[in-house]
Amino acid sequence: xxxxxxxxxxxxxxxxxxxxxxxxxxxxxxxxxxxxxxxxxxxxxxxxxxxxxxxxxxxxxxxxxxxxxxxxxxxxxxxxxxxxxxxxxxxxxxxxxxxxxxxxxxxxxxxxxxxxxxxxxxxxxxxxxxxxxxxxxxxxxxxxxxxxxxxxxxxxxxxxxxxxxxxxxxxxxxxxxxxxxxxxxxxxxxxxxxxxxxxxxxxxxxxxxxxxxxxxxxxxxxxxxxxxxxxxxxxxxxxxxxxxxxxxxxxxxxxxxxxxxxxxxxxxxxxxxxxxxxxxxxxxxxxxxxxxxxxxxxxxxxxxxxxxxxxxxxxxxxxxxxxxxxxxxxxxxxxxxxxxxxxxxxxxxxxxxxxxxxxxxxxxxxxxxxxxxxxxxxxxxxxxxxxxxxxxxxxxxxxxxxxxxx
Amino acid sequence: xxxxxxxxxxxxxxxxxxxxxxxxxxxxxxxxxxxxxxxxxxxxxxxxxxxxxxxxxxxxxxxxxxxxxxxxxxxxxxxxxxxxxxxxxxxxxxxxxxxxxxxxxxxxxxxxxxxxxxxxxxxxxxxxxxxxxxxxxxxxxxxxxxxxxxxxxxxxxxxxxxxxxxxxxxxxxxxxxxxxxxxxxxxxxxxxxxxxxxxxxxxxxxxxxxxxxxxxxxxxxxxxxxxxxxxxxxxxxxxxxxxxxxxxxxxxxxxxxxxxxxxxxxxxxxxxxxxxxxxxxxxxxxxxx
Numbered sequence: 001x002x003x004x005x006x007x008x009x010x011x012x013x014x015x016x017x018x019x020x021x022x023x024x025x026x027x028x029x030x031x032x033x034x035x036x037x038x039x040x041x042x043x044x045x046x047x048x049x050x051x052x053x054x055x056x057x058x059x060x061x062x063x064x065x066x067x068x069x070x071x072x073x074x075x076x077x078x079x080x081x082x083x084x085x086x087x088x089x090x091x092x093x094x095x096x097x098x099x100x101x102x103x104x105x106x107x108x109x110x111x112x113x114x115x116x117x118x119x120x121x122x123x124x125x126x127x128x129x130x131x132x133x134x135x136x137x138x139x140x141x142x143x144x145x146x147x148x149x150x151x152x153x154x155x156x157x158x159x160x161x162x163x164x165x166x167x168x169x170x171x172x173x174x175x176x177x178x179x180x181x182x183x184x185x186x187x188x189x190x191x192x193x194x195x196x197x198x199x200x201x202x203x204x205x206x207x208x209x210x211x212x213x214x215x216x217x218x219x220x221x222x223x224x225x226x227x228x229x230x231x232x233x234x235x236x237x238x239x240x241x242x243x244x245x246x247x248x249x250x251x252x253x254x255x256x257x258x259x260x261x262x263x264x265x266x267x268x269x270x271x272x273x274x275x276x277x278x279x280x281x282x283x284x285x286x287x288x289x290x291x292x293x294x295x296x297x298x299x300x301x302x303x304x305x306x307x308x309x310x311x312x313x314x315x316x317x318x319x320x321x322x323x324x325x326x327x328x329x330x331x332x333x334x335x336x337x338x339x340x341x342x343x344x345x346x347x348x349x350x351x352x353x354x355x356x357x358x359x360x361x362x363x364x365x366x367x368x369x370x371x372x373x374x375x376x377x378x379x380x381x382x383x384x385x386x387x388x389x390x391x392x393x394x395x396x397x398x399x400x401x402x403x404x405x406x
Numbered sequence: 407x408x409x410x411x412x413x414x415x416x417x418x419x420x421x422x423x424x425x426x427x428x429x430x431x432x433x434x435x436x437x438x439x440x441x442x443x444x445x446x447x448x449x450x451x452x453x454x455x456x457x458x459x460x461x462x463x464x465x466x467x468x469x470x471x472x473x474x475x476x477x478x479x480x481x482x483x484x485x486x487x488x489x490x491x492x493x494x495x496x497x498x499x500x501x502x503x504x505x506x507x508x509x510x511x512x513x514x515x516x517x518x519x520x521x522x523x524x525x526x527x528x529x530x531x532x533x534x535x536x537x538x539x540x541x542x543x544x545x546x547x548x549x550x551x552x553x554x555x556x557x558x559x560x561x562x563x564x565x566x567x568x569x570x571x572x573x574x575x576x577x578x579x580x581x582x583x584x585x586x587x588x589x590x591x592x593x594x595x596x597x598x599x600x601x602x603x604x605x606x607x608x609x610x611x612x613x614x615x616x617x618x619x620x621x622x623x624x625x626x627x628x629x630x631x632x633x634x635x636x637x638x639x640x641x642x643x644x645x646x647x648x649x650x651x652x653x654x655x656x657x658x659x660x661x662x663x664x665x666x667x668x669x670x671x672x673x674x675x676x677x678x679x680x681x682x683x684x685x686x687x688x689x690x691x692x693x694x695x
Contacts, residue, residue, distance in 0.1 A: 216411060241550070
């Protein structure tokens with residue numbers, strides 16, 4: 001009798017000590033923790049960690065502990081490919097991307113048949129369209145779903161003669177003509193002033209010659225959406241000192257993203273910049289979960305979250321619900337379960353991963369850049385939530401886009 | 407209207423470029439060391455201006471205090487750096503000279519990351535200069551006029567210092583031939599320390615002056631080293647006057663290049679550098695004098 005009782009006692013102690021008897025569930029995270037995207041990559045990682053901690057506190061995924069395996073791609077596409085293979089070799093079930101190098105990642109996801117989720121970054125339109133495939137998912141906004149609502153809002157002001165300025169990077173070269181195209185659809189008289197499209201080298205810190213050139217051309221309005229990253233704050237500062245925004249109404253499709261407007265002070269905000277964002281300050285008052293998320297994040301990391309943190313947080317939660325729906329830890333089963341699956345986004349509300357292109361129905365708010373006195377940071381005034389459904393491509397469009405390239 | 411604004415924009419770029427390049431070329435001319443970390447100290451100057459002005463938030467004199475304090479502090483750091491590090495690099499192989507300066511670049515970048523983080527910081531324009539200025543028939547921010555004026559004043563002072571003072575004479579002697587100067591009783595070690603301190607003061611000043619225009623962000627150090635290097639090469643390594651002329655030329659080339667071919671405005675600068683290297687390898691102004 002005694003040995004049996006001892007064994008039983010040991011079993012109880014063991015099962016209590018190791019809550020998770022099985023191997024942990026490993027999820028890879030490719031993140032730009034250094035290089036130009038470092039500040040966004042870190043936000044993404046912080047969101048991932050917060051979500052994983054919450055999941056593990058509540059019993060893990062299918063009784064297994066969730067373990068995040070991080071890899072830094074230093075913001076370089078070649079490193080994205082290298083660490084992708086490394087994570088694959090470590091046997092991760094899914095890979096989350098807090099990196100903008102979606103092209104490199106999607107190619108390997110297809111080759112190695114590992115589900116990859118663009119979680120914090122990876123906005124290139126074609127990733128879910130021409131280049132889309134079974135193993136690529138995007139849980140961040142689709143470019144079309146913020147160019148469209150943004151252009152409609154801008155078109156209300158009936159500007160016709162435009163100047164544009166953007167950094168000489170692929171994002172800006174994609175965004176600028178697309179927004180102009182949407183504007184032209186709203187207002188056919190839309191034109192670009194001759195010689196007033198500026199592509200600025202990425203490392204530029206002194207924008208005064210460009211600002212003076214734009215002032216000299218006297219357009220109706222300025223699209224400066226191609227100016228992103230650290231350059232954006234400097235540009236706004238210099239534009240203010242020349243009174244650019246007072247002279248020329250200016251618009252920027254992504255200045256509502258908290259990561260893009262961080263660093264602006266109350267006195268820097270001219271009040272008439274039309275913009276959009278997928279995570280607004282102040283958080284939407286009609287959604288208590290938004291405030292709760294902001295508070296929880298702030299308690300954990302001592303700072304206010306940006307979009308990248310929220311999106312990554314939601315991506316980890318999505319991984320949980322997908323595996324729970326699949327009922328087992330298996331890559332193919334994950335993909336099958338993920339298609340058409342809905343997950344709760346504390347700020348946006350429920351979002352659904354569309355089965356035919358794996359794009360999540362993340363939407364944006366459009367409004368004016370303003371000062372959010374309550375949170376002590378820039379925010380959006382007159383914010384209007386525009387559901388993405390009407391702007392995302394239909395299943396038919398996706399099919400014809402993919403047929404053309406294959 | 408257009409031309410006037412373009413000229414002012416070009417002059418502002420030129421003033422900042424000159425202040426950075428003058429230090430780089432002085433250190434090379436006298437100490438014969440190519441200090442790749444020069445731009446890093448420009449970046450740190452921007453952050454120092456940010457920290458000082460935000461720490462003294464509300465005080466109208468905060469910016470002016472930074473304008474005086476940062477160059478003095480930078481001069482002190484320069485003197486220490488020269489005595490501790492750079493003095494050991496004189497006369498050694500070029501590669502060995504450059505490696506420690508590259509190490510300083512990385513150290514500076516990590517320092518910025520650790521202390522100020524990765525998000526860009528803005529610095530307020532001093533309230534006394536927050537009025538529009540009517541110049542060249544256009545309305546421009548008064549602060550830009552102040553930066554141009556500061557550039558001109560410093561260039562003039564530098565000229566007086568080097569061409570008209572005893573110290574300047576010793577600097578020129580050391581630059582021409584250190585060994586001969588030393589045998590004639592010049593304390594070349596002290597001269598080189600003081601040149602280093604002066605160069606650092608100039609780059610610190612450039613940082614504080616540009617802070618209200620461009621704010622401070624990581625990466626500004628390397629970029630400014632590259633631009634200043636082009637200015638120094640065109641002006642002639644070691645020639646302060648060459649740097650002044652080249653900085654003016656570069657500022658204008660960038661400013662007006664944007665009107666002609668916006669996409670290639672920056673390329674113009676480097677095409678000009680290549681042309682100078684081909685036709686006048688020693689730079690526009692033969693150095694050292």
